[in-house]
Amino acid sequence: MQLPDTQAWAEAIAQAWCARLNAQPALHMCLPAGHTPTPVYAQMTRAVAGGRVSFHRATAFLLDEYGGLRKDDPGRCANMLRTQLLDGIDLPAQQFVGLDADAADLDALCRAHDQQLAQRPLDLAILGIGTNGHLGMNEPGTAADSLTRRVALHASTVAASGRYLTHAHLPTWGVTIGMKALLEAREVWLLATGEHKAAVIEHTLHGEISSAVPASLLRTHPNCVVWLDAEAASRL
Numbered sequence: 637m638q639l640p641d642t643q644a645w646a647e648a649i650a651q652a653w654c655a656r657l658n659a660q661p662a663l664h665m666c667l668p669a670g671h672t673p674t675p676v677y678a679q680m681t682r683a684v685a686g687g688r689v690s691f692h693r694a695t696a697f698l699l700d701e702y703g704g705l706r707k708d709d710p711g712r713c714a715n716m717l718r719t720q721l722l723d724g725i726d727l728p729a730q731q732f733v734g735l736d737a738d739a740a741d742l743d744a745l746c747r748a749h750d751q752q753l754a755q756r757p758l759d760l761a762i763l764g765i766g767t768n769g770h771l772g773m774n775e776p777g778t779a780a781d782s783l784t785r786r787v788a789l790h791a792s793t794v795a796a797s798g799r800y801l802t803h804a805h806l807p808t809w810g811v812t813i814g815m816k817a818l819l820e821a822r823e824v825w826l827l828a829t830g831e832h833k834a835a836v837i838e839h840t841l842h843g844e845i846s847s848a849v850p851a852s853l854l855r856t857h858p859n860c861v862v863w864l865d866a867e868a869a870s871r872l
Contacts, residue, residue, distance in 0.1 A: 637863050701810055
């Protein structure tokens with residue numbers, strides 16, 4: 637769905653999200669951090685404050701998390717999401733499921749995460765997209781059946797992380813929900829804004845469906861909506 641500008645884009649997504657939550661208050665969601673969803677989260681915070689929607693019965697899973705950063709680093713994905721959204725809505729703390737990159741047994745944490753997602757698949761996965769086509773930290777080459785795991789970040793993803801940090805210690809690895817759980821979600825929304833995303837959106841929607849561009853795998857999903865502003869859609 638193409639919207640004329642970022643403000644209209646954010647308002648339309650928030651309206652649809654409110655409708656989903658009002659129809660299914662116990663929604664299981666996967667949420668990204670980062671710049672792209674920030675205006676959407678601002679709209680949702682206002683909707684909660686205005687009594688138009690509630691997250692009280694919902695569950696939110698963090699899409700991914702950087703490794704090698706201090707727990708209190710504002711650039712950690714969980715901390716960004718708290719600042720952008722969670723601190724302004726009524727989601728109970730115990731209903732936010734993060735990814736602890738500092739876990740003593742990271743493999744066990746990832747297995748437990750996948751077990752939880754297998755018991756009840758995501759109702760809605762909200763995703764951003766990297767300029768190399770990654771979803772979460774599922775970098776190019778990720779298989780469609782990949783699980784939650786530790787991953788090495790591509791150079792472009794490492795460089796992009798600097799936008800969120802106030803220091804030069806850029807993360808080179810992270811933990812991410814795998815493509816399997818994302819593709820098994822009942823509904824997927826892919827969000828993109830800006831001209832710098834136009835090329836990867838063109839490839840995602842019209843190029844070869846391949847793990848070389850993980851976002852292209854969403855074209856195999858039966859219920860995926862791509863939300864674009866005019867700049868992100870400029871090459872379509």
